[in-house]
Amino acid sequence: MNRHYLAFATIAVSTLSFSACISQHQASKEQLTDTSVAVMASQDNHSSHHPKWSYEGSTGTEYWGDVEGASTCKTGKQQSPINITKVTSSSAAMPVMDYAKSTDVRIHDNGHTVVYTPTTENNAIILDNERYVLKQFHYHTPSEHQFGSQNYPGEIHFVHANSEGNLAVVGVMLKIGEANSMLHVLLDGTEITTQNDDEFTANDVDLSTLTPVMATFYHYSGSLTTPPCSEKVQWYVNKQPLTLTSDQFKIMSDLYEGNNRPIQPQGSRKVEQLSN
Numbered sequence: 001m002n003r004h005y006l007a008f009a010t011i012a013v014s015t016l017s018f019s020a021c022i023s024q025h026q027a028s029k030e031q032l033t034d035t036s037v038a039v040m041a042s043q044d045n046h047s048s049h050h051p052k053w054s055y056e057g058s059t060g061t062e063y064w065g066d067v068e069g070a071s072t073c074k075t076g077k078q079q080s081p082i083n084i085t086k087v088t089s090s091s092a093a094m095p096v097m098d099y100a101k102s103t104d105v106r107i108h109d110n111g112h113t114v115v116y117t118p119t120t121e122n123n124a125i126i127l128d129n130e131r132y133v134l135k136q137f138h139y140h141t142p143s144e145h146q147f148g149s150q151n152y153p154g155e156i157h158f159v160h161a162n163s164e165g166n167l168a169v170v171g172v173m174l175k176i177g178e179a180n181s182m183l184h185v186l187l188d189g190t191e192i193t194t195q196n197d198d199e200f201t202a203n204d205v206d207l208s209t210l211t212p213v214m215a216t217f218y219h220y221s222g223s224l225t226t227p228p229c230s231e232k233v234q235w236y237v238n239k240q241p242l243t244l245t246s247d248q249f250k251i252m253s254d255l256y257e258g259n260n261r262p263i264q265p266q267g268s269r270k271v272e273q274l275s276n
């Protein structure tokens with residue numbers, strides 16, 4: 001899954017810590033204008049992406065805390081993902097989806113997952129009157145979060161950021177069932193991307209069709225699920241899964257299977273159930 005074309009930008013983070021896979025792509029396209037993010041250096045990522053961590057072996061998840069700048073993976077007390085079992089009801093505001101009907105989406109493989117990056121900032125969720133713009137989305141197989149100790153076949157993470165760089169990630173479980181036509185467009189693009197070892201841009205994607213009925217969310221405070229595991233994420237895991245066919249899912253799992261971080265201790269955190 002190596003890429004030779006993509007300059008790897010290393011960004012220094014003061015008040016903001018994106019995961020490496022997020023920051024790499026965004027920094028490279030200068031989508032982030034937040035002044036707290038400074039591009040300190042860049043290097044040609046010729047040989048591999050992220051050689052310092054993986055999901056198994058000597059750089060596997062139990063060693064992430066040893067990765068430079070990623071000690072939170074080991075010492076953090078609000079890590080993700082978690083097994084969602086007990087939930088408390090809440091009157092907190094539901095996230096309001098404000099996704100555009102048409103978005104061009106750049107697709108690339110970062111060595112840990114396939115990353116889908118809107119070329120515009122016209123998709124967002126609104127939390128307490130604050131706009132969190134969709135920066136990218138990507139997938140894990142199987143799911144990272146569990147519902148009652150059960151994994152789903154996959155989970156998509158829609159990563160949003162506000163102007164201060166705080167993150168709100170919407171997790172959507174994947175379940176085998178009815179086809180999703182818009183997902184098909186993205187998966188066709190994914191195959192082109194990986195077969196040609198190049199980027200591909202899918203045009204006119206209606207991302208709202210990738211988010212199932214937003215009726216119930218499980219909300220808790222957590223972290224990135226990849227190094228540096230920064231505890232800057234408000235999680236909104238959708239109770240309702242998104243369906244796709246087994247053929248569609250196979251395209252995803254053939255590329256990445258087992259790119260899920262193990263369940264982390266919930267500690268004293270509460271999971272709130274938000275419903276309309």
Ligand SMILES: [Zn+2]
Pocket residue numbers: 138139140157225
């Ligand atoms: Zn993720």
